[in-house]
Amino acid sequence: MIKKNCKLKVMKLITVILWISAFIVCPKTSLMAEASELEVWNATDSSIFGEYALKNGAPGSQSAQLQYIIDEASRHSKTIYIPSGEYILGETVNLKSNIQIMGDLNEPTILRATSATVQLDDSSYAHTSGIEIKNLFFDGVSIFTRRSHDIVIQNNVFYNPLTLFPINLVASKSADLSNNIFMRDIAHATPDTENRAIYVGGFATSNLYEYTEDILIENNLFGLKLNELDAIKSFSNPSIIQTIERLQMALETDKIYVTDNEQNYLSTGVNSYNNLKNALIKDNIFYQMYENEDRFGVVGDHAIYLRGSQNVQVIGNHLRGLHNGPYGGFKFKSGRDITIMNNYLRNTGIIMYETPEYGLGDSFEEGTVAELSRWLVANNIFDFKEWQDRYAIGIEYNRHTGIDNVFNGVFMDNHFVNYHNLWTGYRRELLIQNNNGEGFKGESTFVAGNTRDDTIDGILNVEFWTEQDVLMMPTDWTELVDSSIYEQYKYSRIPIRNTLPIAQNRVITLGEEVSPYDLVAHTHDADEAKPEATILKPEVLTNVGDQKVTVLLTYQDSSTVTINSIVTVQEPTYTSK
16 A cells, blocks of 8 residues: 555656656747637737747847747737837847737837848748738838738838838738828938838749739828827828827827927838739828928939839828929829829829839730820819929829820819919929820820819810810710729818918916917918917916917818917916015
């Protein structure tokens, strides 16, 4: 009996030793087993990741820890949640299929790069899918993927960028890039055109000829001035407003650090060098630096610059701070099935170059193709403010190089407003054909309903068309382009806003009356009537200290802007007799 009990004790001891040994050898596996029931893994939870758990505010690089967390989460199909805080990345972290990384929705979750080589990367040539990145603040960290499909990048803030493209997607099938903010100050810009935001393009080589296709770029803010964010929200959609307010809160609470108010030193918002197909670029704000006091040599290279693209819809975007000549607006180098509708272009225009590009042909062996075909440009507002050193354009065709392969264009119901701001000699009509008769010809182009506000008849004609071109124009434009796209987007909101008011902080004495106009600046210009200003909840001014005072501006067109100013209310100073 004694021997049997001893044997049982020895067996139990061996079992315990083996279990402990297994845990010591593979502690992470055991921890993962305990967390297997969780759908979302907290990246800072040491009960799941042990020594690999992220640590908020740790002074060194946590790239190795994040890499381990991503590898395990991908393998187990788990979502990674990174709580608010700052996490330093000193090396590139590789993304994997079926990985979802989420930051905090209230306080900023910051990934900060120590060098320009740090990025979230899926650049292998293997096909991956199911990557989602949401609700993060990227301080210098960029995202680069190659042959990654079904990508979602939403609700993020990119600031202090260290690379050319904060988001670079190559040969992707299906991507949703929405509700993101792209900031670039002069300290993170170069004195040229290499200051961009999103790249979406395919392969065009003898070995690989693939498209980036089915791309949604919606409700993003490309460039801004921090003190204009309240005004920007006034013509933005709710989803990007949420991201803007997260940014404002992070700034107000000193959770993130940027050096300048002007965060609009961008050369290009959306870029593609070739092979882009099936893209919707909708409801974005593109804000560059041509209205800044100093550009510091930064050169614009268009809000959207696409080469060799097919089936692209550009709908309901707002452009400001761009050049009104050769560096401005929307630029296409060859494009087929292009729709540009219901956009507000402040002091800039649309440029169509018939340049041979890859992306319109079916193979690399077919070579580059020069073609502008099936273009629908409708119901855009071109708001002219000033002439900028070259010339002012609204809609322009330029042959550049290549052959005259231009057909099926519809240009209707576009409006040039405030054209009086330009000297008469700089004002042009529709430049959809050049003086050599090349471009959109009357026989395959429909033009109607385009207006200008600086002439008695108000008609915006085609500059180089002859009477014969007008007579040959088709009567039914729906035969030239896909009219269903027009029907789909004809009621899309045009995001109009002329000036962007800013807050004026004040110091007053308790009991002193304050005019709402003393709390705001840049409310209007010569093209706009002075808005009505009202202080909402003026009773806050009866309290001593720093008070947030909200001013409501109501414009003649019934649009409104809400501005929050800080008024410091002081006790009266009494002097003894």
